[in-house]
Amino acid sequence: MPLPAPIYHLHSPCSSCNLAELCLPADLSANEMHKLDELSTVKRSFARSDYLYRSGDKFRSLFAIHSGSFKTQILHEDGREQVTGFQMAGEIIGLDAISTDTHACDAVALESSVVCELPFNKLEALSREIPLLQRHLHKLMSREIVRDQGIMLLLGSMRAEERLAVFLLNLSQRFATRGLSATQFQLRMSRQEIGSYLGLKLETVSRAFSHFQSERLINVKVRTVEILDLAGLQACLNNTR
Amino acid sequence: MPLPAPIYHLHSPCSSCNLAELCLPADLSANEMHKLDELSTVKRSFARSDYLYRSGDKFRSLFAIHSGSFKTQILHEDGREQVTGFQMAGEIIGLDAISTDTHACDAVALESSVVCELPFNKLEALSREIPLLQRHLHKLMSREIVRDQGIMLLLGSMRAEERLAVFLLNLSQRFATRGLSATQFQLRMSRQEIGSYLGLKLETVSRAFSHFQSERLINVKVRTVEILDLAGLQACLNNTR
DNA sequence: CACGATTTTTGACATATATCAAACCGCATT
DNA sequence: AATGCGGTTTGATATATGTCAAAAATCGTG
Numbered sequence: 001m002p003l004p005a006p007i008y009h010l011h012s013p014c015s016s017c018n019l020a021e022l023c024l025p026a027d028l029s030a031n032e033m034h035k036l037d038e039l040s041t042v043k044r045s046f047a048r049s050d051y052l053y054r055s056g057d058k059f060r061s062l063f064a065i066h067s068g069s070f071k072t073q074i075l076h077e078d079g080r081e082q083v084t085g086f087q088m089a090g091e092i093i094g095l096d097a098i099s100t101d102t103h104a105c106d107a108v109a110l111e112s113s114v115v116c117e118l119p120f121n122k123l124e125a126l127s128r129e130i131p132l133l134q135r136h137l138h139k140l141m142s143r144e145i146v147r148d149q150g151i152m153l154l155l156g157s158m159r160a161e162e163r164l165a166v167f168l169l170n171l172s173q174r175f176a177t178r179g180l181s182a183t184q185f186q187l188r189m190s191r192q193e194i195g196s197y198l199g200l201k202l203e204t205v206s207r208a209f210s211h212f213q214s215e216r217l218i219n220v221k222v223r224t225v226e227i228l229d230l231a232g233l234q235a236c237l238n239n240t241r
Numbered sequence: 242m243p244l245p246a247p248i249y250h251l252h253s254p255c256s257s258c259n260l261a262e263l264c265l266p267a268d269l270s271a272n273e274m275h276k277l278d279e280l281s282t283v284k285r286s287f288a289r290s291d292y293l294y295r296s297g298d299k300f301r302s303l304f305a306i307h308s309g310s311f312k313t314q315i316l317h318e319d320g321r322e323q324v325t326g327f328q329m330a331g332e333i334i335g336l337d338a339i340s341t342d343t344h345a346c347d348a349v350a351l352e353s354s355v356v357c358e359l360p361f362n363k364l365e366a367l368s369r370e371i372p373l374l375q376r377h378l379h380k381l382m383s384r385e386i387v388r389d390q391g392i393m394l395l396l397g398s399m400r401a402e403e404r405l406a407v408f409l410l411n412l413s414q415r416f417a418t419r420g421l422s423a424t425q426f427q428l429r430m431s432r433q434e435i436g437s438y439l440g441l442k443l444e445t446v447s448r449a450f451s452h453f454q455s456e457r458l459i460n461v462k463v464r465t466v467e468i469l470d471l472a473g474l475q476a477c478l479n480n481t482r
Numbered sequence: 483c484a485c486g487a488t489t490t491t492t493g494a495c496a497t498a499t500a501t502c503a504a505a506c507c508g509c510a511t512t
Numbered sequence: 513a514a515t516g517c518g519g520t521t522t523g524a525t526a527t528a529t530g531t532c533a534a535a536a537a538t539c540g541t542g
Contacts, residue, residue, distance in 0.1 A: 191521095
C-alpha cells in the first residue's frame with residue numbers, strides 16, 4: 001500500500017491567506033492575527049486517493065483544506081463502509097479525532113489537494129488567549145454536529161431522489177460560497193461514493209441522476225453537472241412520502 | 242400548547258454531585274473544582290413531554306442531565322421528523338446550538354427529569370482559565386460528532402434488525418456505565434420514537450423486537466427489555482447484507 | 483373497576499430500492 | 513488510432529421495508 005507522498009512547502013501565514021474568511025473568525029485585531037501566524041506551519045500536497053490520515057492514527061492536528069477536496073469515511077470491521085462527508089477548500093477536517101486522541105475515520109483526497117496543518121495543542125493554547133478564536137472553534141465543532149444531524153434526517157427519512165437533490169443543492173451552495181458557479185460544476189466523487197454518502201447503491205444514484213435529467217431539472221454527463229432548475233430541485237424536497 | 246413548567250431548585254455545586262465523573266474532567270485540583278462551582282447555577286425539573294428547549298430558541302446554556310432522560314429531534318418543515326438522540330443522566334445536551342446561537346432541535350423529556358443549567362459564556366470563560374476543562378469541552382463536542390457519524394453508518398448501511406441490535410447494545414452499555422443492569426431495563430421511548438431514531442417505521446421496529454424474542458436473544462414485553470444473549474445480539478452485526 | 487385513548491403487535495399486500503447482469507462510455511496508455 | 517479498464521447507465525427481477533388495517537395489550541382517568 002503506497003504511503004501518502006506529502007510535499008512540504010514553506011511556512012505560509014494565515015494572515016495572507018485568501019481563504020481566511022472561510023477558515024478564521026472575522027474581526028480579529030492585527031495583534032491577534034499576528035499571534036495566529038504562529039499556528040500555520042506547513043502546507044502539504046496530496047495526489048488523488050492519497051490519505052490525509054487514517055482511522056487509528058494518532059491525533060495531533062486539525063487540517064484546513066487550502067485547495068482541492070477530500071472525502072471522509074468510516075470502515076466497519078465487516079467491510080461495510082460509509083462516506084461521512086465531502087470537504088472542500090476552506091473547511092476544517094479532523095474534529096472527530098479530538099474525542100479519543102485518535103482519528104476515527106479515513107480522509108482521502110478526491111483530487112490534487114493542499115492542506116494546512118493546524119497543531120491542535122497550539123490551537124487550544126491560542127484559543128485560551130483569543131476569545132474570538134475560542135468561540136470560532138466551538139462554532140466549527142457545533143456546525144459539524146448540526147451538519148451530521150442534517151444527514152441523519154436525510155438518511156432516516158428521505159427517499160432516494162430527495163437525498164440526491166439535497167446533495168446537489170448543498171454542493172451548489174458551497175460552490176457559490178467560494179465564488180464558483182452555483183449551477184455548473186464537476187463532481188469530484190464517483191457514483192459509488194455519492195451512494196455511500198447518501199445510503200444508496202450506485203445504480204440508484206445513477207437512476208436518480210437520469211430521472212432529474214429527464215425532468216429537465218439538471219443536465220448531467222458523468223461528472224459534469226449543470227443545474228437547470230434550482231427551484232425545481234428544491235421542490236423535490238417538499239413532496240413528503 | 243402547554244409551556245414547560247420548570248421548578249427552580251437551590252444552587253447545587255458540581256463538586257458535590259454524584260454524576261461529576263460523567264460530566265466533568267478527571268484530575269481537577271481542589272482549586273479548579275472550586276472555580277467550577279461558580280458555574281452550576283440552578284436545577285430545573287421537567288415532567289414527561291415537557292420541552293427543555295425548542296428549535297429556534299435563543300442559545301444561552303448547555304444542560305447537564307442530572308436525572309431522567311430526553312430525546313432530541315429535528316422537525317423538517319414538511320412535517321418529517323427525525324429523532325437525533327436519546328440522552329440520559331450525566332450527558333450534556335445543547336451542543337448543536339453553539340453554531341448559530343440558536344437551538345437547532347427540540348429537546349423533550351421522556352420522563353420526569355432534572356437538569357443543571359450551564360451558562361455557556363461562563364463555561365467558555367472558565368475553560369480559558371482551566372485547560373483541563375477546555376480539553377474536556379472539546380472532547381465532549383468531538384464525541385458528539387463521532388456518535389453522529391456512527392448513526393450515519395447505521396442509517397446508511399445497516400438493515401432493520403442490525404439497527405435495533407446496535408440500539409439495544411448501546412443502551413445496555415450506557416446503563417452499565419451508570420451502575421445499572423446491562424441486561425434488564427425499561428425503555429423510556431415509544432416504538433415510534435425508536436423507529437424515527439433508527440430510520441424505520443414503528444411496525445418494523447416492533448417486528449424486529451418480536452423476531453429477537455423468537456430467537457431467544459431478548460425478552461421484551463412492551464417497554465421492559467431483558468437481554469438474554471449479548472453476544473448473540475452482537476453477532477447480528479457481523480452478518481453483512 | 484371500567485372506560486376510552488394510546489400504543490403495540492400481527493397480518494396481508496404494495497413499493498422503493500437492492501441485486502444481478504449486460505452494454506456502453508470515457509480516459510489513459512501504448 | 514487501437515486497446516484495456518474502471519466507471520456509468522440501463523434493464524429485469526428480487527427483497528426488505530413500508531403501508532394499511534384490525535386486533536390486542538397497556539395506560540391514564542374518572
